[in-house]
Amino acid sequence: EDNGLPVHLKGGAKDALLYRTTAGLTVFGTIYALYYLLVSSLPKKPN
Template structure:
């Protein structure tokens, strides 16, 4: 029984450790080159299209939220008069 568990453990460990290296390539050096390049672009926008899109969506939501907050404060500051 113990030998069977040991064999299963070794097979599982072997397939997991070799599967990782065969299916994924290391892209870290490419990313390091991209992010360390001095081209005047801020770091948070160097991820190209996805970072730019995420940044713009965040700014639109932020401005919309601020406008909504100011609107709600104005409505709370000037309550409607009762007749």
């Protein structure tokens, strides 16, 4: 059936929720990884 919806949303609300959750976790994980790469690349201040 061609109703103009992308294939990952044709299953309805459950598929939309799964897609948004996956996309959100991916964005969060990428930001988290980049943040810790930045933190680990900076030298520690001596006490």
